[in-house]
Amino acid sequence: MSSNKGIHFEVSERKILLRILDVFAVLGGLYVIGYSFEFDYFIVTKENWTWSVVLAVYLTLFGSVFELYDLQKSSQLDTVFRNVILTVSITVLFYLLTPIVTPFLPIKRIQIIYFYLAIIGSIFLWRLVYITFFASSRFxxxxxxxxxxxxxxxxxxxxxxxxxxxxxxxxxxxxxxxxxxxxxxxxxxxxxxxxxxxxxxxxxxxxxxxxxxxxxxxxxxxxxxxxxxxxxxxxxxxxxxxxxxxxxxxxxxxxxxxxxxxxx
CATH class of the missing domain: 3.40.50.11060 (GTPase HflX, N-terminal domain)
Structure with missing residues (x-):
């Protein structure tokens, strides 16, 4: 019966793929914003690799809690949007409260809002592409x-x-x-x-x-x-x-x- 599971996408490999692409989408979005605008709270560099690792861990952890990687629900736009908001909100909160391995809080507090919106926008845009072009056939x-x-x-x-x-x-x-x-x-x-x-x-x-x-x-x-x-x-x-x-x-x-x- 193992061959059947390869046909349907409710398998661990697909969920892992969603996690990886979510992380890449977020880091990519933050990279673009960091080098295109006056945003220096989170800069993606080799020296600050721990920032990215901690963010990725929190994102995938809370994404699992709020069913962001449930394959059936990830094909429904309204459900995805709600789960993205919940996941990112808790992720950013825990990230800001984590000392040492995360950046110091910015002097301009508005950058925290930019950080929050950048993560939401990056994940949601990628998931919108996924739902539009891939979800229907893959489910x-x-x-x-x-x-x-x-x-x-x-x-x-x-x-x-x-x-x-x-x-x-x-x-x-x-x-x-x-x-x-x-x-x-x-x-x-x-x-x-x-x-x-x-x-x-x-x-x-x-x-x-x-x-x-x-x-x-x-x-x-x-x-x-x-x-x-x-x-x-x-x-x-x-x-x-x-x-x-x-x-x-x-x-x-x-x-x-x-x-x-x-x-x-």
């Missing part, structure tokens, strides 16, 4: 839906309309097969026993469970999900996905939490 996610045939249409439409980066390649009907079973023609239907093979061949990165009736979680489905979970596949409940991409809760799923029936 392309192949998923399979597991749920009752009666809800598949609504689930598929909601996910694809709310987040175009989701590509639903098929579904598994959790209801027991009957002679008069309703068929859904919009997607390929797979059998539960085919899940491991399909997930591997189609490079599926996530399985979304949209089961409203716990009785539809058969022993076969339970075993397959347990196996896939142990192999490292991301398995998420539909209400989680729905709330994340729409900022709302699906009324029809309230009180029918999948986690009550499947041990994570």
């Amino acid at each position: 392309y996610k192949k998923v399979i839906i597991l749920g009752e045939i009666s809800n598949i249409d609504n689930v598929v439409n909601t996910i694809t309309e709310s987040d175009p980066n989701y590509k639903i390649i098929g579904f598994v009907n959790s209801e027991k097969l009957k002679i008069d079973t309703i068929k859904f023609k919009g997607l390929v239907e797979y059998l539960p026993e085919d899940l491991p093979r399909i997930i591997k061949t189609k490079n599926v990165s996530e399985l979304v469970v949209a089961i409203t009736n716990p009785n539809n979680i058969t022993a076969q489905i339970y075993e397959q999900l347990t196996l896939l979970l142990k192999q490292g596949l991301t398995i998420r409940e539909y209400t989680q996905v729905f709330e994340e991409i729409t900022k709302r809760i699906p009324v029809q799923f309230v009180g029918k939490d999948f986690y009550k029936y499947f041990p994570f």
